[in-house]
Amino acid sequence: MAFLKRSPWMIHYDGSSCNGCDIEVLACLTPVYDVERFGIVNTGNPKHADIFLLTGAVNEQNREVVRNIYDQMPEPKVVVAVGICATSGGIFRECYNILGGADKVLPVDVYVPGCAARPESIIDGVVKALAVLEEKRRALPPRARRGRRAEASAQGGNA
C-alpha cells in the first residue's frame, strides 16, 4: 500500500530567495489553502521529511547546508525546486556567488516555475512530486523499504 501519498511531510529551506517564494510556501499552510487537508505537514526536521522544498538559488555558502539537509532525509525522498531562482538561478544567475538552480547540488524531481511561485502551483508541484515519491518507493529494495538495516552510513555519513 502506498501511504506515502497520503502523508507527505515536507521540509522547506530558503536558499538565497528574496523571501517571495517562502511566503507563498507558508501561505499553503494558511486556512485559504490548508495543505494539511492532504496530510501534508511542514516539519522542520529533515529526518521526518519526505519532500524537500527548496526556494531560491544555491550559493557558495549554502551548498553544504542544502546537501546536508538532503543527506539527512531518509529514503524515499524527493526534491521540489520552488520558484524560478531554485529552477535556474533566475535573475541572480549571473551573480558571482550564485551557483545556479537547485539542480547544481541536488537531484531535483519537480520544478515549479514562477516569480514568486503561486501557492496553487506549489501545491500542484508537491502533488506531482508525490507520484515521483511513489516510484522511488517501489524502486527501493524490499529490505530497505521495511526500514530495516538502514544505517546512517548509507545516508552519506551525516552522523
Next chain:
Amino acid sequence: MNVNAFLAAYGVRILSAALYVLLAPLFGGLLAGVDRRITARMQGRKGPPLLQPFYDVAKLFEKRRVSVNKLQNFFVVLFLVFLVFTGALFFAGGDLLLFIFAFTLAALFFISAAYAANSPYSAIGAERELLQMMAYEPMVLLTAVGFYMATGSFQVGDILFAKGPAVASIPALFLGFCYVLTFKFRKSPFDLSTSHHGHQEIVKGITTEFSGSSLALIEIAHWYEATFLIAFVALFFVWGGNPWSVLLGLGVALVVYFLEILIDNTFARVKWQLAIQSAWIVAGTTGFLNLLVLTLVQGGAGWLS
C-alpha cells in the same frame, strides 16, 4: 486453583487488559485524528482526514530508518512495551502505584532513547522531558494517594467498586490532575520537549533523531498513552461497578480532552521555569489541601470504601 476458579477470579481482568492491548491503538489513533480535525477547525482550516494519524504511521513504516545509534531504536521499543504494560496494569485493575512506576519507567526509556542519539537537539528535548517529569510527577503521585484516601485502596479493581465516585472526595485533586495532563498530552503551554507531530516546529525536540519505523513506534506508544490517560480521568467518576458511571467518566474525560485542545490552541508555550513552578504550586495547593481536608473530615482512609 483449577482453571475455572482462576478464570472466575481473573478472567475479566485478563480480558479487559487484552482488549486494551488490542483496541488502544485504534482508540488513540482516532482520538489523535479527531484532535487534528478540531485543532484545524479552531484555526479556521478544514483539516486532514480523520484517519490521518494511521496514514502517518503506515507511511513511516514505508520509510527507511536512519539511526545514529542502534541503541536508540532498542530504547524506543522498550518505551512502547512499557507503555503497553502500564496501560494493561491499569485495565487489569492493578495497583495504581505500580501503574505510576511503570509509567515513569516507560518515560525514562524514551528519554534514554533521545540521549542515546547524542545530538544537541534531541539532548535538549530529553532534558526538557526530564524537567516535565519533575513538573508532573508530584501531582500524579498525590492523585494516587488521594484515590487511596478516598476509597481505601490503591487497586483500580477496588476503586471501580467504591461506594461513590472518587471525585466526590477528591475534587481538587481531579482539577490538579487535569492541569498536569497538559504535560502528558504534549499540549501547549507545556509542550516543552516536543509537540504533537501534526504541529509545525523548527526542530522536533525529543523525537528529532527518530525516523521511519522508530518514529512510528513512538507515535503508536502515544496512542496507548492517550488511551490509558483518558481511562485514568474516567476513573474519578466510576463507582459501584456501575456501567453508567463508566460512560459518565468517559464523557467527562472526552470533555477534558476537548478543553486540552482548546488550551493548546489558545496558549503559547511557556518557559520551563513557569511550567515547573505552576505545576508544583498546583500540586501543592490542590493536592495538599484536598488530602488535609480529607484527613480532618474522615479521620482515616476511605469513606467510600
